[in-house]
Amino acid sequence: xxxxxxxxxxxxxxxxxxxxxxxxxxxxxxxxxxxxxxxxxxxxxxxxxxxxxxxxxxxxxxxxxxxxxxxxxxxxxxxxxxxxxxxxxxxxxxxxxxxxxxxxxxxxxxxxxxxxxx
Amino acid sequence: xxxxxxxxxxxxxxxxxxxxxxxxxxxxxxxxxxxxxxxxxxxxxxxxxxxxxxxxxxxxxxxxxxxxxxxxxxxxxxxxxxxxxxxxxxxxxxxxxxxxxxxxxxxxxxxxxxxxxxxxxxxxxxxxxxxxxxxxxxxxxxxxxxxxxxxxxxxxxxxxxxxxxxxxxxxxxxxxxxxxxxxxxxxxxxxxxxxxxxxxxxxxxxxxxxxxxxxxxxxxxxxxxxxxxxxxxxxxxxxxxxxxxxxxxxxxxxxxxxxxxxxxxxxxxxxxxxxxxxxxxxxxxxxxxxxxxxxxxxxxxxxxxxxxxxxxxxxxxxxxxxxxxxxxxxxxxxxxxxxxxxxxxxxxxxxxxxxxxxxxxxxxxxxxxxxxxxxxxxxxxxxxxxxxxxxxxxxxxxxxxxxxx
Numbered sequence: 001x002x003x004x005x006x007x008x009x010x011x012x013x014x015x016x017x018x019x020x021x022x023x024x025x026x027x028x029x030x031x032x033x034x035x036x037x038x039x040x041x042x043x044x045x046x047x048x049x050x051x052x053x054x055x056x057x058x059x060x061x062x063x064x065x066x067x068x069x070x071x072x073x074x075x076x077x078x079x080x081x082x083x084x085x086x087x088x089x090x091x092x093x094x095x096x097x098x099x100x101x102x103x104x105x106x107x108x109x110x111x112x113x114x115x116x117x118x
Numbered sequence: 119x120x121x122x123x124x125x126x127x128x129x130x131x132x133x134x135x136x137x138x139x140x141x142x143x144x145x146x147x148x149x150x151x152x153x154x155x156x157x158x159x160x161x162x163x164x165x166x167x168x169x170x171x172x173x174x175x176x177x178x179x180x181x182x183x184x185x186x187x188x189x190x191x192x193x194x195x196x197x198x199x200x201x202x203x204x205x206x207x208x209x210x211x212x213x214x215x216x217x218x219x220x221x222x223x224x225x226x227x228x229x230x231x232x233x234x235x236x237x238x239x240x241x242x243x244x245x246x247x248x249x250x251x252x253x254x255x256x257x258x259x260x261x262x263x264x265x266x267x268x269x270x271x272x273x274x275x276x277x278x279x280x281x282x283x284x285x286x287x288x289x290x291x292x293x294x295x296x297x298x299x300x301x302x303x304x305x306x307x308x309x310x311x312x313x314x315x316x317x318x319x320x321x322x323x324x325x326x327x328x329x330x331x332x333x334x335x336x337x338x339x340x341x342x343x344x345x346x347x348x349x350x351x352x353x354x355x356x357x358x359x360x361x362x363x364x365x366x367x368x369x370x371x372x373x374x375x376x377x378x379x380x381x382x383x384x385x386x387x388x389x390x391x392x393x394x395x396x397x398x399x400x401x402x403x404x405x406x407x408x409x410x411x412x413x414x415x416x417x418x419x420x421x422x423x424x425x426x427x428x429x430x431x432x433x434x435x436x437x438x439x440x441x442x443x444x445x446x447x448x449x450x451x452x453x454x455x456x457x458x459x460x461x462x463x464x465x466x467x468x469x470x471x472x473x474x475x476x477x478x479x480x481x482x483x484x485x486x487x488x489x490x491x492x493x494x495x496x497x498x499x500x501x502x503x504x505x506x507x508x509x510x511x512x513x514x515x516x517x518x519x520x521x522x523x
Contacts, residue, residue, distance in 0.1 A: 117448030
């Protein structure tokens, strides 16, 4: 096919259809005998205490923020990396200044103790 | 003769034959190409899944050998047919949905998990002329498909209505998003070296030049570590740590839904092994032997080379999985943010400068300089690590004796 994004779209479709097929077969032929004990939340033989959707540690949030910054900036780096062969040396150094600013951000997070799992 | 002609370009010839056939039936041009692509995709996905089924056997046999057991040895020769009864069992098992689960999200999660792996095969180049499609942003596509895997994990953990599952999903997402940064930076190194994001072009550059494992060994090591973390395999398998959160995000799944998580993990590991082969070990090239033996550059031998390299990568990941114990989450995140991420960025800067300085030079000088620079950077890193470790050991107080007589 000429258009590779059409191909990827078809692949996504098949990639969903093929995993769904055995699930449908299983839904048809597998036994279904639900009872309240079988359907209760699994927890080492004890009853679950309280709500299952517990609060999470705030540190996960800090790491997610740090990830967000870096991920966006790495997307900016891809065009630079891609055209490195055509770029003059000065433009390569500009890209390096950009990475150094990124690393300064990482050093700031590190100094502030945001990278500690406390 | 036509038989041998077929094997020089099997995909191209069957493609042309099918197109001729459908056009002969009077189909419009658009539907012909759609149908031909559809057939090709189904064949490719079924091939990947058959491979996946055999990987179940490989995984069980190898873990058994690592642990001094025999592994599956009853069904068929060497237990080769063991996965088939396994699948039948998974399908006829009762499928339990826990009360209070978010049913839509709960049922979607395993499908998305399997899909995130299967779609990687769309751009997986098996040989010079055997690949799904040659996407010009292939490397970015790999990162995007990996993000689907993270989504599946958080969907499974959140919708299961189980504390273990939720904790596993939290940890898993923290690992995956953290290690994605060194992974992306390591992926950027082949992009710098070839000036292309297409996996096919990256492989061709290695067929005609040095393999990138020689040019960027440190990049390969960073890629290996962060890929294992992305896969959630031991020593980074905090998301399913059996001894603490039982099975993590897929604890409430049973039957074929669990089967998809398991099969998806195995196929993902194999695919990552294959990507290592494609990005750093020259894809379908046979160590440069194809310059003397032209039959080695045929598509069939190319596919054998890629799958063999993928199997080797898979074996290395299994080897690490079954020999290294699980590490603590704070150690794991410190390993990423304080070690791998700075190292990956420093390596990226070094490679960019060296590449733009040396790009016109002879291959031997270029490769030698890159290799030497990698070794120097690796040595400096090890020296810094050693100093830091010594310093930290100095600050820790000796344990006080508990019992005194």
